[in-house]
Amino acid sequence: MQQVVGALVGLMVGATLLLGCDGSGSNYPPEPIIDVNGNRWLCLLDADNTPFAVNASTGYSAPAEEVYPDSDEEARWVERCRNADTIRPDGDSWPATTSSDAREVSATTLTRAYEENNVAAQRDYGDQRYVITGVVNDAGVDLSGDTIVRLQGHRESRGIPWVIECVMRDGDGAAAATLRAGDTASLEGVVHGQWIGYNVRVRDCELR
Numbered sequence: 001m002q003q004v005v006g007a008l009v010g011l012m013v014g015a016t017l018l019l020g021c022d023g024s025g026s027n028y029p030p031e032p033i034i035d036v037n038g039n040r041w042l043c044l045l046d047a048d049n050t051p052f053a054v055n056a057s058t059g060y061s062a063p064a065e066e067v068y069p070d071s072d073e074e075a076r077w078v079e080r081c082r083n084a085d086t087i088r089p090d091g092d093s094w095p096a097t098t099s100s101d102a103r104e105v106s107a108t109t110l111t112r113a114y115e116e117n118n119v120a121a122q123r124d125y126g127d128q129r130y131v132i133t134g135v136v137n138d139a140g141v142d143l144s145g146d147t148i149v150r151l152q153g154h155r156e157s158r159g160i161p162w163v164i165e166c167v168m169r170d171g172d173g174a175a176a177a178t179l180r181a182g183d184t185a186s187l188e189g190v191v192h193g194q195w196i197g198y199n200v201r202v203r204d205c206e207l208r
Contacts (some may be wrong), residue, residue: 029084032056033077034171036070043081051084073170073204102188107134111153111162114194125191131208132164133186139176147173149187149205153198162198166205175207 029043029051040056054061058083064082069075105125110132113121134151142148146167153162166187168176179185189205 014027015092024192027080027085030077030080033074034169035074036170038171041077043077043084045084045126049085051081053078053081057148102129102131104131104133106158107132107151107164108154110164110191111155111200114200115154115156115162115198118194122193126193127190129188129190130202131186131188131200132166133184134164136179136181136183136185137163138181139179141173149179149185149207150175151185151187153200156198160198162200165195167201168204169204169206172206 007161029045032040032042034040042054042056044052044054044061046052047075051064053064053067059116064078064084067078067081069078071119110121110125110130113125132151134153137150139147139149149166149168151164153164155161169189186208187202187205188208189202192201192203195201
């Protein structure tokens with residue numbers, strides 16, 4: 001992300017670091033993100049609940065309104081940060097390492113849900129974070145440069161295989177190099193929904 005000249009991390013004193021929006025309607029700051037240059041960004045609220053973004057890799061900070069994204073994923077993150085205005089009721093901060101509270105589902109259960117009723121599946125799974133476990137079909141890089149890990153789903157009645165396409169988050173793509181076809185893997189990410197054909201797209205993925 002393009003950086004605007006801002007204060008150093010010292011401005012973080014008294015700021016509250018918060019978890020991402022939980023879907024309740026409150027505008028909690030989003031989770032930290034790794035940008036296209038490998039820098040880790042945090043979204044914070046200052047004492048007046050004004051959102052600002054901090055580049056944890058360099059120490060620079062700037063009001064969220066003055067941070068401009070370099071990718072679609074970053075654009076979504078910046079928009080959520082700009083709209084953040086609410087402290088979580090439990091007051092939890094975002095620790096350096098967290099245990100995920102994402103729910104679990106198998107790759108075959110997820111693809112079968114989308115085949116049976118796309119609308120109901122999107123209601124139940126869409127835009128929610130899940131740990132998805134399945135057999136690795138393959139891993140590679142698509143035309144846009146994203147690292148993709150594909151997990152085998154179920155086969156529909158005519159024998160056509162469904163696939164889970166996990167788009168690895170920036171900074172986690174290297175983990176995909178350790179995977180081989182036939183391995184069992186668990187990937188955590190946000191379910192985007194049915195993609196082209198018999199694919200279910202999951203974004204912001206990391207290997208668990």
